[in-house]
Amino acid sequence: MDYECVIGLEVHAQLLTDSKLFCSCATTFQAAPNDQTCPVCLGLPGVLPVLNRQAVELTMRTGLAMQGTVAAANRFARKNYFYPDLPKGYQISQFEEPLIEGGCLDLEVDGVSRQVRLNRIHLEEDAGKSIHGENLADPDKSYVDLNRTGVPLMEIVSAPDLRSPEEARAYLQKLKMVLEYLDVCDGNMEEGSLRCDANVSLRPVGAETLGTRTEIKNLNSFRNVQQAIAYEMERQRDVLENGGSVVQETRLFDAARAVTLPMRSKEEAHDYRYFPEPDLVPLQIEPEWIDQVRQSIPELPDARRQRFVSEYDLPAYDADVLVASRAMADYFEATVELFPQPKIVSNWVMGDLLRELNQAHHSPHEAPVTPTHLAELLRLIDDGTISGKIAKTMFEDMYRTGRRPEDIVAEQGLVQMSDSDALREVIEQVLARHPEQVAGYRGGKEKLLGFFVGQTMKATQGKANPAMVNTLLKQLLP
Amino acid sequence: MTDGRIISEQQVAQVARLARLALDADEQRRLTDQLNAILTYMEQLNEVPTKDVEPTAHVFDLVNVYRADETRRTLTSGAALSNAPETEQHFFVVPRIVE
Numbered sequence: 201m202d203y204e205c206v207i208g209l210e211v212h213a214q215l216l217t218d219s220k221l222f223c224s225c226a227t228t229f230q231a232a233p234n235d236q237t238c239p240v241c242l243g244l245p246g247v248l249p250v251l252n253r254q255a256v257e258l259t260m261r262t263g264l265a266m267q268g269t270v271a272a273a274n275r276f277a278r279k280n281y282f283y284p285d286l287p288k289g290y291q292i293s294q295f296e297e298p299l300i301e302g303g304c305l306d307l308e309v310d311g312v313s314r315q316v317r318l319n320r321i322h323l324e325e326d327a328g329k330s331i332h333g334e335n336l337a338d339p340d341k342s343y344v345d346l347n348r349t350g351v352p353l354m355e356i357v358s359a360p361d362l363r364s365p366e367e368a369r370a371y372l373q374k375l376k377m378v379l380e381y382l383d384v385c386d387g388n389m390e391e392g393s394l395r396c397d398a399n400v401s402l403r404p405v406g407a408e409t410l411g412t413r414t415e416i417k418n419l420n421s422f423r424n425v426q427q428a429i430a431y432e433m434e435r436q437r438d439v440l441e442n443g444g445s446v447v448q449e450t451r452l453f454d455a456a457r458a459v460t461l462p463m464r465s466k467e468e469a470h471d472y473r474y475f476p477e478p479d480l481v482p483l484q485i486e487p488e489w490i491d492q493v494r495q496s497i498p499e500l501p502d503a504r505r506q507r508f509v510s511e512y513d514l515p516a517y518d519a520d521v522l523v524a525s526r527a528m529a530d531y532f533e534a535t536v537e538l539f540p541q542p543k544i545v546s547n548w549v550m551g552d553l554l555r556e557l558n559q560a561h562h563s564p565h566e567a568p569v570t571p572t573h574l575a576e577l578l579r580l581i582d583d584g585t586i587s588g589k590i591a592k593t594m595f596e597d598m599y600r601t602g603r604r605p606e607d608i609v610a611e612q613g614l615v616q617m618s619d620s621d622a623l624r625e626v627i628e629q630v631l632a633r634h635p636e637q638v639a640g641y642r643g644g645k646e647k648l649l650g651f652f653v654g655q656t657m658k659a660t661q662g663k664a665n666p667a668m669v670n671t672l673l674k675q676l677l678p
Numbered sequence: 679m680t681d682g683r684i685i686s687e688q689q690v691a692q693v694a695r696l697a698r699l700a701l702d703a704d705e706q707r708r709l710t711d712q713l714n715a716i717l718t719y720m721e722q723l724n725e726v727p728t729k730d731v732e733p734t735a736h737v738f739d740l741v742n743v744y745r746a747d748e749t750r751r752t753l754t755s756g757a758a759l760s761n762a763p764e765t766e767q768h769f770f771v772v773p774r775i776v777e
Binding site: 217218219223224225226231232233234235237238239242250251252253254255256275280282283284330331332333336337338339340341342343344345346471473476478480481482483484 | 692735736740742746747749750751754766769774
């Protein structure tokens with residue numbers, strides 16, 4: 201039988217606030233373990249949580265940007281379970297009344313456009329971090345750091361609209377990009393700012409009802425999401441084809457072996473006994489606030505990609521690469537502002553800049569070569585002061601040292617040779633040194649022109665104006 | 679509710695397990711009786727006409743209490759850990775929780 205795979209993703213995104221969701225502790229952890237804690241997030245008796253307004257605003261921005269509805273009235277709920285990194289014995293979350301209802305995300309997989317619906321986005325607090333046994337010290341102990349406890353998360357729940365591991369990956373990549381554009385989450389999966397659980401089930405092609413699903417927890421890279429779902433599809437297919445039935449359960453992905461395994465039942469006692477959080481008052485979001493947040497939504501990747509093509513006349517490929525990160529697109533636009541030849545800027549940003557950024561593990565705003573510096577360099581090429589070849593070497597130098605191109609040109613005497621008498625002299629010397637090639641060229645091997653250009657560039661340390669060299673060579677090689 | 683009461687002994691055992699309470703057989707039986715007495719008493723609330731009353735999750739007539747997103751240092755890790763029975767390198771120490 202042919203089966204169709206049905207996938208829904210639950211993504212936890214850490215919100216970019218300065219302080220925690222219900223207390224004033226900082227959310228940046230350079231400090232020692234448990235150094236950014238207070239009686240509220242430690243769950244000491246007698247304290248009360250107070251909601252961080254910015255966390256609500258960032259979640260609203262996300263929901264509105266993805267066409268969701270801000271629920272006029274919503275509230276928090278307690279999700280009860282015991283774990284050492286959850287000091288209160290419950291997590292403050294939202295259950296029946298999430299902040300955002302509905303919404304959607306458009307994506308493109310293999311050239312085909314798809315719209316994935318969202319069920320909801322709700323706000324909740326993160327738990328702490330545990331390190332187990334010999335990873336820190338004693339194999340018989342676990343070690344708990346509560347710095348992360350109470351950090352604001354939004355959980356973005358998709359409808360079961362995804363149909364393949366590739367689509368799931370594309371959804372997550374697109375979501376990450378949108379969150380970065382919205383400036384609500386840094387999207388760092390390695391550090392856990394973006395975490396993903398996948399609900400996976402199979403059903404016979406054409407069937408309306410959903411099959412029994414399994415939930416795969418804590419997928420922390422795009423690759424893991426794709427691999428885990430691909431494995432789980434195959435596993436469920438085997439079960440069904442051998443006449444068995446899929447057991448509804450929570451599974452963990454073992455990245456080293458690329459398999460999913462059932463969680464031990466001890467970890468899986470799902471009986472959260474949600475009830476309304478009595479320590480927090482309900483929210484009634486004013487329409488004025490919603491309007492104000494709607495106004496603050498920046499241009500999103502799809503719109504920006506279209507504008508890059510229409511406004512700057514860039515190929516679709518360039519636009520795709522540039523808008524993949526907001527910082528990269530900003531860098532491009534800042535440079536074009538100063539040097540209005542978009543395709544040339546695009547070539548340098550996608551080529552030389554991207555290469556250096558990747559090597560140095562920098563994000564664009566950390567690049568020692570600023571848009572101002574790059575624009576100056578491009579102007580020097582454009583007005584003939586330096587050759588394109590010299591510019592390539594200079595870019596590396598600028599990236600290494602952070603210096604301005606004018607300073608490097610002045611110091612190293614890299615100004616392009618455009619003095620035709622001086623160049624003529626150099627070329628005459630080159631020709632005199634290579635009588636055989638000259639004879640060859642005159643005998644019809646016109647490809648040798650490139651050889652003479654190369655030799656001339658070498659003799660001038662790359663400073664010769666290439667257009668002028670070509671013209672002169674043709675004059676001197678009758 | 680196999681025994682016809684509001685809460686069965688099995689349900690009491692389940693709630694105790696979720697709350698990490700170790701009950702012996704006597705306690706379980708006694709608490710089941712007591713909880714049934716309490717729940718039966720509370721059943722009287724069902725006689726109150728509530729058709730036109732909005733559900734209430736909070737006793738105050740108050741909505742939208744926020745704080746600004748500002749950080750403030752409250753405790754050092756030393757103070758945070760001061761009541762912990764066991765600590766190591768600024769961590770709380772607990773019995774190992776995964777195998």
